[in-house]
Amino acid sequence: MLLLISPDGVEEALDCAKAADHLDIVDVKKPDEGSLGANFPWVIREIRDAVPADKPVSATVGDVPYKPGTVAQAALGAVVSGATYIKVGLYGCTTPGQGVEVMRAVVRAVKDHRPEALVVASGYADAHRIGCVNPLALPDIAARSGADAAMLDTAIKDGSRLFDHVPPDACAEFVRRAHAAGLLAALAGSVKQDDLGPLTRIGTDIVGVRGAVCEGGDRNAGRIRPHLVAAFRAEMRRRAHEHAAGATTVS
Numbered sequence: 001m002l003l004l005i006s007p008d009g010v011e012e013a014l015d016c017a018k019a020a021d022h023l024d025i026v027d028v029k030k031p032d033e034g035s036l037g038a039n040f041p042w043v044i045r046e047i048r049d050a051v052p053a054d055k056p057v058s059a060t061v062g063d064v065p066y067k068p069g070t071v072a073q074a075a076l077g078a079v080v081s082g083a084t085y086i087k088v089g090l091y092g093c094t095t096p097g098q099g100v101e102v103m104r105a106v107v108r109a110v111k112d113h114r115p116e117a118l119v120v121a122s123g124y125a126d127a128h129r130i131g132c133v134n135p136l137a138l139p140d141i142a143a144r145s146g147a148d149a150a151m152l153d154t155a156i157k158d159g160s161r162l163f164d165h166v167p168p169d170a171c172a173e174f175v176r177r178a179h180a181a182g183l184l185a186a187l188a189g190s191v192k193q194d195d196l197g198p199l200t201r202i203g204t205d206i207v208g209v210r211g212a213v214c215e216g217g218d219r220n221a222g223r224i225r226p227h228l229v230a231a232f233r234a235e236m237r238r239r240a241h242e243h244a245a246g247a248t249t250v251s
């Protein structure tokens, strides 16, 4: 499982760079503009320059409306600025068809510019609270649009967590559908160390985290701390070994 960490700007990205050995993807966002709030192009560029070259930079394009043209242009902005994972939160899409339309436009805009960039279609585990597309529809939306990964995060950051809205069995089904379509499965949403057991067991490819690696577990007032990133990674390793040992015992 890869670890994606979301700093809110250059200063936190520098702290991520100090913990670079313990993380896999640096995800640029602007949390005060929403769960998948988009940051400025120059911030993406600065962060790209600040983190080691072998660490991919991801950028969120926003909690986007159902406006394929607008979103495609924003996605191009993110990839031109140096991001190689482009994440789109389908906030304003109420049907899978709308999600596919937006994501097809994004995939074309991104891949015309940089074919090897990865496009991530993200939905929300708490979709029922905001009226957007069902979380389990995301793998199909991603597959039909030519995206590379399906993701879930929470839209409302009020302390409720991924598993409060989409329990582990349903997340397992999400991962199964993503893998069946040849996609990566990414999960996030106030994930804590305690969630790493189930996330590992169900075969999650990427776990996205912010609050759990901020001081005080506070994604808004706390800052990302390298030692918390290291501790989170250590727990990921422990869970991975435990899971591998269990699999060996069973087989």
Ligand SMILES: O=C[C@H](O)COP(=O)(O)O
Binding pocket: 004, 006, 027, 153, 157, 188, 189, 190, 191, 208, 209, 210, 211, 212, 219
């Ligand atoms: O993409 C990951 C998100 O930023 C997760 O943030 P969170 O762990 O504070 O919910």
